[in-house]
Structures are given as structure tokens and as C-alpha cells.
Amino acid sequence: MEDRRLKSEAGLHRMRSLFRLLSSSFVKDWVEMETKIKNLLEEGRVDGFWAYKTAHGFPVPWLFTNENAHELEPWQPTSARYPLLKLLLALSRQNPEKIYGILVRGCEERGLQELFKWSQLDRNKVIALGQACSEEMALYCECRQPYPDRLDYGRAVAPVSKNDRIEGLHAMEMDERLDWWRTHMNRCIRCHGCRDVCPVCFCTECSLQHPDLIPGTELPPDTSFHLVRAVHMGGRCIDCGLCEEVCPARIPLRSLYKEVNRLVEEIYGYTPGTEGAMSPFTFLGEELLLPQGPQ
């Protein structure tokens, strides 16, 4: 009897090591995504899960619930990027008592942190599963962390520290830079796409639609349209780059917000999307860097 128990334990151990071996490769992810999400749904730990589903050959955002859990597909590396956070935020606002799960990339996880910190989402009402980005994507985005802290699917690739987007601009003369920005910004059609897709743009009232700040009668809008938005991105932008991808005029917005992030980091040492400290632009932000007492 005792012997059999030992044997079965050994078998279990062997199975576990085999499982660990598998888990080091993609194979595990392919098999596991379905089961992981299904388990979450079946155990009732989440009421719905935001992930992707293939429709007409393309991955599209999809909310999986117990009713359509059978439609879940195995995870596969994809370059598709959608504002899942935006969908999550909208749904959570409508159903504040429900718990939702979400599949996140590195940038989306940073976005989640920001939304938690700005009290837009409840930490206890969101369960995130992480997926890593491919190396090409990381290089394209010049991403400082192309994988989430909690990584469930895929393999983490090295962060990219180079920042070609803004270095080229820094090398220019001031007038040259102004002209450069103008040639890009005069294509703006004021569609507000950059704002609508942004995962950390959660306000219900927007300064970009304030008739006095941004006159709504002119096209293209003043460059201050983009500067006002850039001001709002200070201490908040998680560098997901959806704004640039969604822009119909292909304005290099990401360069602007990357510089905003660099400035906030340089002046205040704050990196958006990290746990803990709040943005320096909240009223009770970090004031240690400033001189004390009368000057």
C-alpha cells in the first residue's frame, strides 16, 4: 500500500518535471491559454475575460464569458494591438461590481497600473494575464519593457534602450524643429483619434474640445492642440504608441510623448506605469526635488 503511494508520488513528480520542461517552451502557452481562462471563468473568479478571437483571419478583441468559453482559441504570438484597456474601462464603469480578466502586453500592464493609481479601476476587480511581445515589435516601439511583470505567454525579449525617434529631433536647431513639427501637425484633421484610443485618457470632459482653448472652427487646429494633449500625457503616458498607429494623418505623436516621458523622468525621476509613487503632477506629488524655504 505504502509502496504504491510512493510509486504514484514518483509518477506525479515525473509528470511535474515534464510539465516544467514543457512550460519552458511555447508549447505550454499554446495549450494553456484556453484552460487558464476557462478555469478562471468556471471557478467564477472572473465574470468576463478580454482576449482575442480570430475573425476572417484577423485577431479581434473579444469578451469571453461562460457562455462562449468554448470559442476560446489557443494563444499564439500576434502583432495585433487593440485598446483592450479602453474596452475594459468602459465595461467596468458600466458594471462596477463585476470582475474582469484581461490579456495584457507590457504597455497595457503599465496602463493598468496607471488606471489603478488614478482610481479608474479597482485593483481587486481586474485579473491580468500577460503576454510578451516579439523582438521586432520591441525594436519598432523602442519599448523599455516589451513584456509584462506577470508573464504567462511567450518569451520575454530584451528591452530596447535606444531612442532614435527623439534623438534625431534633439539634434535639430530650434527653428528647424518648429518647421518639422508644423509640416506634420498641419495634416491633423482633429479626429480626436489619439485621445479616443489612449488607454490613460479617461476624463469624461476634455480640454481638447474646449471651444476657448482649441477653436473648433479651424482646420488644421493649432499646434497647441497637440501640445495641450502632450501636457496631459505628462506623468501618464505609458508609451503604447496606439495614438500614432491610429492617426489617419500619420503624425509622429509618439515622438512627442516619448519626449514628455523623458522630461518627466529627467526632472522628477518618475516613470509612469510603475507601482507606488503617484505622478508628480498630482497636487501632493513628489516635492523633495524642489528647494525648501524662502529663496
Added chain:
Amino acid sequence: MREREFEPKILAFLCNWCSYAGADLAGVSRLQYPPNIRVIRVMCSGSVSLHHLLHAFQKGADGVLVAGCHIGDCHYLKGNYMTLKRVKFIEGLLRFAGYDPARLRLEWISAAEGIKFAEVVRDFTSRIQTLGPTPSFEAIPQYGRQETEVGSRTA
């Protein structure tokens, strides 16, 4: 006719408790300073949003002065910390967008510093005079407000 010198338009946000009183003192003491400054009184320099600064430039201000109480003297305790944080940030952003951050100036002027106020306005006006008119914020200048030669756009 002799071409008139460029007269800059300078917008000043003065806080109610210190800098506005400082400007008042400069006036009462009959100190001389250039008339290029337009004053907006705000309750606290911390209530000056970065939108207001951008909006001022967008509307054609050649220079913007923000003045508040000295650090530690704020009537609202921490308002001027906020101003300092914001202005530091917007200077970098303006530089990156191609606008000279020297057009924006932050000063701490107390209610007793009428002399300093006059000094700051004098100094700032002459600096803006050398910089010339502010570049247009409009994306296509030729279709919007005409970019004028130095001197032709006077008050």
C-alpha cells in the same frame, strides 16, 4: 518715417497675495517700467494651468511672465510648488516643439519687492525685444494669422 521698434506684448500672471501687491507697490512707488506688460491677476500662481500659457502664446503673446510668492510663502501653502513643477516641464516641452523657452519666465516676487518687479519687467521686455515676435502656433502660418516682420506688428 523711422521704422518703429518692435514692441512686444507680454502677458503676466500675477498671484493675488504677493506679486500683484508687489506690482502695486511698484506703481505706488512710481517706479518706471515698460508698458508692454498686460497683467492678469490670479488667486495663486498654482492656478495657472499650462493650457493658459499655451493659449497665451497661441493668441500671439510674445512673452509670458508667471509670478508668485516665494517658495514657502504661498498663501495656499503649496500652490507655488505646483507652479514650479509645471513651468519646469513646459519649458522642456516648448523647447522640443521648437519654441524658445526663454519667452516664458517664472519669478518669485513678494509684496515688498516693488523694485524687483520693475526690474524683472524691464529685463524681460528687453529680452523679448531681442527675440522678436513669437512664431505662430498655427500649423500653416500663411493661411492663418500673418507672420509679420519685426516692427510691423505693434500694439
